[in-house]
Amino acid sequence: MMKNVLVTIPVNEGHKKRINEIARDCHVEYVPASELSEEKVAAANVIIGNVPAQMIQASQNLEFYQLESAGADPYIVPGVLAKTTVLCNSTGAYNRAVAEHAVALTLMLMKKLYLYRDAQKNCQWTDQGGVSSPVGATVLVMGLGEIGMHYAAILKGMGACVIGVKRRPSACPACIDELVTTDAVDSVLPRADVIFSILPNTKGTVGFYTEERFRLMKPSALFVNCGRGNAVESEVLLKALRSGQIAAAACDVTDPEPLPADSPLWQQENLVITPHISGGFHLPYTFECIVDIACENLSHWIQGEEYRNVVDFETGYKK
Amino acid sequence: MMKNVLVTIPVNEGHKKRINEIARDCHVEYVPASELSEEKVAAANVIIGNVPAQMIQASQNLEFYQLESAGADPYIVPGVLAKTTVLCNSTGAYNRAVAEHAVALTLMLMKKLYLYRDAQKNCQWTDQGGVSSPVGATVLVMGLGEIGMHYAAILKGMGACVIGVKRRPSACPACIDELVTTDAVDSVLPRADVIFSILPNTKGTVGFYTEERFRLMKPSALFVNCGRGNAVESEVLLKALRSGQIAAAACDVTDPEPLPADSPLWQQENLVITPHISGGFHLPYTFECIVDIACENLSHWIQGEEYRNVVDFETGYKK
Structure with missing residues (x-):
């Protein structure tokens, strides 16, 4: 019997042609998720x-x-x-889209x-005073997956000194100046001019940034969260943000999401909020990557080969 | 008779020590401009x-x-x-400060x-739709002085294809993919995803961006002006901006300056305005550079050597 392939992502004609070609012996249907x-x-x-x-x-x-x-998570x-x-x-x-969004927020x-x-x-021609530069800045990248590495490479390219923080020790990648493990993070937080958090959602990362950890940061520190x-x-x-423990923050993710209209976070002047949009299909390139992954795995399914990006049911992330 | 050196820039004790050392045979006075x-x-x-x-x-x-x-200009x-x-x-x-400000505006x-x-x-958790990326973007840098070159190098590092526009033909610098002269600008404007203007204030640049030139730009084009x-x-x-000839703009410079409170530019949603602050002393590094230039030239004055950055009275810029 012919197998059924159901595609709910918003593919264009070119994408359909690719998928149909790969799944030529299947019944392929394109139906929007809605x-x-x-x-x-x-x-x-x-x-x-x-x-x-x-x-x-x-x-x-x-x-x-x-x-x-x-x-x-839901699956x-x-x-x-x-x-x-x-x-x-x-x-x-989503690497490029999220990393670039984070760089834009940092700048x-x-x-x-x-x-x-x-x-x-307010039609005000008003000088807001001193600024800082990526050149010579110490940038802490919390979470060294592909997004963290991409962000690190851009900031290092602009002259920053990048400290990478990851769970397990490993060789130091070229885009990172210094590598520390998560259990040593408190020793490097006081040195950071920028803290970029791209931590995944695991038991160990819920509430990771405690009051104590914010107290370890410089009063001039900038905190950027595009993780969870x-x-x-x-x-x-x-x-x-109110006590001046840090200078400013930018968050593409909040707790909860969507952020309720009555949350005091919205009106906090030194906080920039974007509504979890750094991923999504906002960059055309992202969608092309998704179609690439889907086509590759569709082919693996047909050929009985190993898949790319298999989810680990323990962690919810790629094995 | 002892010569008089008058310093009006806000130097710190370290700077004073350097200046006093160089001008040790002079009478040096530090007086704020005010x-x-x-x-x-x-x-x-x-x-x-x-x-x-x-x-x-x-x-x-x-x-x-x-x-x-x-x-x-005034001098x-x-x-x-x-x-x-x-x-x-x-x-x-000011190279670093202005170029980085322009990159931040571009992103x-x-x-x-x-x-x-x-x-x-407005406390709105609202998706604003598609975004673009420096990767693969065609970025036109109008004016290839040191600031334009610095901006070009950063954008190229982030994956952009940079077209440099300058008055006189020359060899193509490493940070530029393609070099054209100003008289050929109309042939490249239609290709640009980003137009970064860092044109100096000369007779030839007043009103350079005419209606005709905006009409040559892509409807998706982004215009960034940090020149004049x-x-x-x-x-x-x-x-x-209102007709959709271009998608959005960011200007650190306006006509006139300061921009009057009743200017319609302030409330134009797809226009970002900063009040001519990309230069100034906002980046500590800028002031250090100014002191460096001043110390070097002070020494040249004492030694009777050639100065750095001598102003051409014809153009108002460095010879």
């Missing part, structure tokens, strides 16, 4: 794209499931997927562009 | 720092005048300086951070 029926999901042997977890109902037909996202919950389903994510596709803080935008709204919002409690962050 | 008297200016054989042009009154005593600024007006006075500027000191536009800041003020405000008339810029 127009899915439970029947279609239940009949699918392969799904490409994020569908609501409850629609999958541990379907025994689903052999290979390719997520469009890097995160897999690793026991009972969502059958034990025979191979789950792959799109880790890697926005360094050059006080958020204060100038605020002043502009729960790495820092909103109240702890607010206190650090 | 506390100057005409007597002190008239008695000075050397001045380091920008003093009001009318205070100089073509003083015959003034042998060497070191400006803290890169621009020299090249006939009758301000005696013909025997050598005028030097601080060209070079702010690419990643729509100005829209996110506006949404934040008069390179584009406010009305022409506003029309380009």
Whole structure:
């Protein structure tokens, strides 16, 4: 019997041609996630794209499931997927978009562009005083996955001295000047001019940035979070920003998300908030990467080869 | 008779020690520009720092005048300086600060951070849609002085393809992918994703960005001006931004300056304004460079050697 491939990501004609070519012996359907029926999901042997977890109902037909996202949290919950389903994510596709967004936020803080935008709204031609530079700045990259490495390479290229922080010791990559393990982070926090957090969502990272850790930072430090919002409690962050423990922060992730309209974080002048958009499909390149990963894995499924980006159900991340 | 050296820039004790050492046979006085008297200016054989042009009154005593600024406009007006006075500027000191500010503005536009800041003020967790990347972007650098070159090197390092535009043909520098002369600019404007203008203030650059030239640009183009405000008339810029001839702009310079509170530019959503602060002493490194240039030239004055950064009275810029 012909196998069913269900594609819910917004592919164009060129992408469809590639997918159809790879899955030429299958029945391929393109249905936007918003127009899915439970029947279609239940009949699918392969799904490409994020569908609501409850629609999958541990379907025994689903052999290979390719997520469009890097995160897999809703799908690793026991009972969502059958034990025979191979789950792959799109880790890697978002590296450029997230790293560049983080660099843009870092420079926005360094050059006080958020204060100038605020002043502009009030028609004020007002000097906001001193700025800082990446040249000679000590930049701490918390989490040395591919996004952290990409960010590090750009900042180092602009003249920064980069300290990388990761769980396990390893050789120091070329884009990092100094490598320390997470258990030694408190010894390097006091040296950092910029702290870029790209920590994943694990038991060990929830509430990682405690009051004590903010107290270790320089009063001039800039904190940029594009990892997970729960790495820092909103109240702890607010206190650090209000008390001058750090100079400013920029967060693409918050706790909770979306950030409620009555959260005091919104109106904190020295905090820049973007609504978890550094990933997404905002950069055309990101979507091309997702299609590349999906096509590669679709081919592996057909050929019975090893998949790329298989999700570890223990951690929710790539094995 | 002992010569008089008057220093009006806000030097620290370390700087004073350096200057005193070089000018050990002179009478050195440190007076903030705001506390100057005409007597002190008239008695000075050397001045380091920008003093009001009318205070100089073509003083015959003034042998060497070191400006803290890169621009020299008020001082090249006939009758301000005696013909025997050598005028030097601080060209070079501002390269890093201005180039980095321009990079920060460029990324702010690419990643729509100005829209996110506006949404934040309204407590809105709202996706602002597609963004762009320096990777593969065609970046036009209008004016290839040291600031333009520095900006080009950073953007190229981030993956951009840089087209440099300068008045006279020359060999193509390493940080530039393609070099064209100003008279050919209209042929490359249609290709640019980013136009960075760092044109000096000369007869040929006033109103350089005409309606016709904005019409040649892509509707997705981003325009960044850190050169001189008069390179584009406010009305022409506003029309380009409102009609969708270009996508967005960021200007550290405006016409006139300061921008009047009732200017419609302030409230133009897709325009970011900073109040001519990319230079100034906002980056500590800038001031260190100014002191370096001043010390070097002070030494040249004492030794009777050739000066660095001598101003050409025809152009107002470094010879």
